[in-house]
Amino acid sequence: MVEPRVYQALAQPVVGHLDPYFFEVVGEVRRLLRVAFGTANEFTLAISGTGSSGMETAIGNFVEPDSKFAVFANGYFCDRLTEMGKRQGAQVVRLEKPWGETFTYEEAAEFLKRERPQTAAFVHAETSTGALQDPAAICKAAREVDALIIADTVTSLGGVPVNVDQHGIDVAYSCTQKGLSCPPGLAPFTASPRALERLNARKTAVREWYLDLKLLMEYYDGRKYHHTASSTLFYGLCEGLRLIEEEGLEKRFERHVKNHHALVRGLGQLGLEMHVAEGRRIPTLNTPRLPQGADDVKIRKHLLDRHGIEIAGGFGPLAGRILRIGLMGPLSTESCVQMFLGALQEAIDR
Amino acid sequence: MVEPRVYQALAQPVVGHLDPYFFEVVGEVRRLLRVAFGTANEFTLAISGTGSSGMETAIGNFVEPDSKFAVFANGYFCDRLTEMGKRQGAQVVRLEKPWGETFTYEEAAEFLKRERPQTAAFVHAETSTGALQDPAAICKAAREVDALIIADTVTSLGGVPVNVDQHGIDVAYSCTQKGLSCPPGLAPFTASPRALERLNARKTAVREWYLDLKLLMEYYDGRKYHHTASSTLFYGLCEGLRLIEEEGLEKRFERHVKNHHALVRGLGQLGLEMHVAEGRRIPTLNTPRLPQGADDVKIRKHLLDRHGIEIAGGFGPLAGRILRIGLMGPLSTESCVQMFLGALQEAIDR
Numbered sequence: 001m002v003e004p005r006v007y008q009a010l011a012q013p014v015v016g017h018l019d020p021y022f023f024e025v026v027g028e029v030r031r032l033l034r035v036a037f038g039t040a041n042e043f044t045l046a047i048s049g050t051g052s053s054g055m056e057t058a059i060g061n062f063v064e065p066d067s068k069f070a071v072f073a074n075g076y077f078c079d080r081l082t083e084m085g086k087r088q089g090a091q092v093v094r095l096e097k098p099w100g101e102t103f104t105y106e107e108a109a110e111f112l113k114r115e116r117p118q119t120a121a122f123v124h125a126e127t128s129t130g131a132l133q134d135p136a137a138i139c140k141a142a143r144e145v146d147a148l149i150i151a152d153t154v155t156s157l158g159g160v161p162v163n164v165d166q167h168g169i170d171v172a173y174s175c176t177q178k179g180l181s182c183p184p185g186l187a188p189f190t191a192s193p194r195a196l197e198r199l200n201a202r203k204t205a206v207r208e209w210y211l212d213l214k215l216l217m218e219y220y221d222g223r224k225y226h227h228t229a230s231s232t233l234f235y236g237l238c239e240g241l242r243l244i245e246e247e248g249l250e251k252r253f254e255r256h257v258k259n260h261h262a263l264v265r266g267l268g269q270l271g272l273e274m275h276v277a278e279g280r281r282i283p284t285l286n287t288p289r290l291p292q293g294a295d296d297v298k299i300r301k302h303l304l305d306r307h308g309i310e311i312a313g314g315f316g317p318l319a320g321r322i323l324r325i326g327l328m329g330p331l332s333t334e335s336c337v338q339m340f341l342g343a344l345q346e347a348i349d350r
Numbered sequence: 351m352v353e354p355r356v357y358q359a360l361a362q363p364v365v366g367h368l369d370p371y372f373f374e375v376v377g378e379v380r381r382l383l384r385v386a387f388g389t390a391n392e393f394t395l396a397i398s399g400t401g402s403s404g405m406e407t408a409i410g411n412f413v414e415p416d417s418k419f420a421v422f423a424n425g426y427f428c429d430r431l432t433e434m435g436k437r438q439g440a441q442v443v444r445l446e447k448p449w450g451e452t453f454t455y456e457e458a459a460e461f462l463k464r465e466r467p468q469t470a471a472f473v474h475a476e477t478s479t480g481a482l483q484d485p486a487a488i489c490k491a492a493r494e495v496d497a498l499i500i501a502d503t504v505t506s507l508g509g510v511p512v513n514v515d516q517h518g519i520d521v522a523y524s525c526t527q528k529g530l531s532c533p534p535g536l537a538p539f540t541a542s543p544r545a546l547e548r549l550n551a552r553k554t555a556v557r558e559w560y561l562d563l564k565l566l567m568e569y570y571d572g573r574k575y576h577h578t579a580s581s582t583l584f585y586g587l588c589e590g591l592r593l594i595e596e597e598g599l600e601k602r603f604e605r606h607v608k609n610h611h612a613l614v615r616g617l618g619q620l621g622l623e624m625h626v627a628e629g630r631r632i633p634t635l636n637t638p639r640l641p642q643g644a645d646d647v648k649i650r651k652h653l654l655d656r657h658g659i660e661i662a663g664g665f666g667p668l669a670g671r672i673l674r675i676g677l678m679g680p681l682s683t684e685s686c687v688q689m690f691l692g693a694l695q696e697a698i699d700r
Contacts, residue, residue, distance in 0.1 A: 002364050010582060011357040014533045016660065048535070049399045049560065052577040056560040084559045177578060183364045185398070185535055185580035207557050209434045210399065210406040227402040228527060230535035232360060232586070310366065 009239035017228040032241035039164035047187040051154045051175025054187030057211040065089030070117035076128035100129040108141035119148045125156035130287030135167040159284035170195040181329030182240035185233040256283040259332045266341040284328035302347040359589035367578040382591035389514035397537040401525025404537030407561040415439030420467035426478035450479040458491035469498045475506035480637030485517040509634035520545040531679030532590035535583040606633040609682045616691040634678035652697040
């Protein structure tokens with residue numbers, strides 16, 4: 001859900017991609033993204049594409065051909081990371097876990113010490129399962145083998161703490177339409193000084209001109225023409241980030257957690273068990289298991305047709321086994337939780 | 351300049367990237383883009399990035415590593431095509447001409463017969479010079495050596511006839527913020543059945559997952575999740591294309607030509623000579639040479655500060671030698687031309 005103020009911002013007059021006013025907005029977006037990411041990284045900005053272009057930027061710039069790339073694999077987006085790494089010509093190695101589980105430091109350390117990759121990637125909040133990975137467990141292990149660490153924060157940024165600097169994440173990317181409650185179209189991105197050193201030491205040119213971070217730095221820092229960034233999308237993102245600043249990031253996280261707990265309690269009262277273990281759940285994306293014999297398509301259709309509520313089903317190994325309930329931004333309220341639980345009970349009982 | 355109706359469309363509620371309503375809008379955008387491109391190509395859509403991502407999509411999918419790629423080089427964007435081709439690992443060969451000139455069939459045929467490239471690219475309307483290349487001259491020569499032909503229509507689409515099918519262009523890409531009068535953020539794209547055959551015969555995987563046309567076809571034709579396309583930008587583009595349909599594409603082109611002639615006449619009366627030869631000028635981007643001793647920065651600053659009119663200067667070999675005057679979409683009117691000529695005279699006389 002997008003706030004009215006963000007919609008108003010989208011309708012403001014378009015200005016040129018080198019207009020001083022555009023760079024004012026870009027500056028504000030960069031400042032506010034640093035807060036959301038929990039980083040002092042100078043190189044924090046928004047890529048002109050959707051969240052997946054953020055993933056492509058991370059892989060295209062930081063996974064070199066013929067290098068070894070380690071992926072922590074416990075859901076759908078790890079497979080996408082794997083695919084992109086292979087297309088870059090890297091040797092991809094994976095540590096596998098069932099969908100919905102997460103990795104401990106010991107597991108990560110054993111894997112990374114054995115493989116010694118140049119780069120490793122994990123998904124912070126996995127949309128396909130509802131599991132939240134502790135970044136500390138993986139980042140500590142990655143540092144011990146001097147692997148650059150990429151975090152997919154598509155579903156976490158703005159919804160749960162990311163704390164890039166505290167955890168020692170080198171590269172993180174996200175989208176605008178989840179925790180930041182804006183329309184899709186831009187990919188927030190941050191890279192540490194250590195990551196940029198690695199980039200400067202690359203032996204081969206980045207293949208994607210459009211997503212080449214060095215060229216993007218010359219554009220956003222040096223105001224040298226690269227591509228025509230969309231002032232429209234930057235206006236929207238800027239207003240969405242200002243709304244988050246006004247609420248306060250910590251208060252926003254607390255609100256998400258409080259309503260998450262209320263939802264989980266209510267789901268329990270309906271007899272639904274959560275797919276992910278307590279303490280590893282994404283507060284903004286809740287994944288209860290379906291009751292015995294329940295039909296997820298029917299339940300979701302009832303919710304949409306009768307109540308205008310859109311939730312998602314499971315897919316891959318979790319198809320037909322879980323529901324995926326987004327509870328983030330302006331929708332994460334006590335009354336939304338109560339309304340949803342009533343509608344869900346009705347849908348299950350039918 | 352963007353019409354009020356397009357701004358209103360941008361503020362409409364965001365829907366999901368797999369929502370049936372979103373695909374309705376996508377269907378309308380694809381239908382209207384076919385009209386603008388002048389093509390029956392089934393594979394006509396908008397890439398989720400700016401015009402430069404359209405160029406990257408064309409090169410990333412249709413220029414294979416170790417293939418030969420021919421570029422018709424007479425301006426800034428030919429250099430970008432060259433750079434992208436090199437990054438794909440292709441052997442790039444160029445036919446050079448001074449900035450502002452165009453290529454004849456004989457020149458193109460001699461070059462292509464000598465080089466026998468797998469793919470060739472040209473810029474239809476070159477933003478840096480104001481020159482309009484006749485596509486027929488290059489496409490005929492390219493067909494004779496069975497080279498796939500890519501046309502950069504970033505500055506032409508919606509402003510002047512592109513006629514993809516009539517000319518036999520295989521691949522064309524554009525942007526939304528020029529001839530289509532929408533905000534930037536999407537890249538209209540079309541590929542012929544012949545281009546798709548070539549794509550299916552590729553020996554190597556497309557390196558850019560985000561811009562992989564086969565995956566994009568599965569998304570837009572098969573409704574299989576790929577990335578989260580921005581409903582906001584599609585709403586805006588759809589409304590902009592509807593406005594063009596309401597005016598009528600031919601009438602729009604005639605309007606652009608009529609006001610272009612009025613501008614050129616007026617510039618002549620001010621003593622300014624056009625940089626590009628008659629018959630090869632882009633009606634929507636006019637490039638007069640600066641009068642002897644005139645300072646383009648001062649002229650442009652005066653126009654912006656006193657009249658709120660933003661025009662561009664020359665760059666590269668044309669820096670300080672020409673002005674670049676956009677006259678397209680809602681701004682291409684008789685009164686705009688008169689107002690501008692008055693303001694320009696004042697700016698020169700100071």
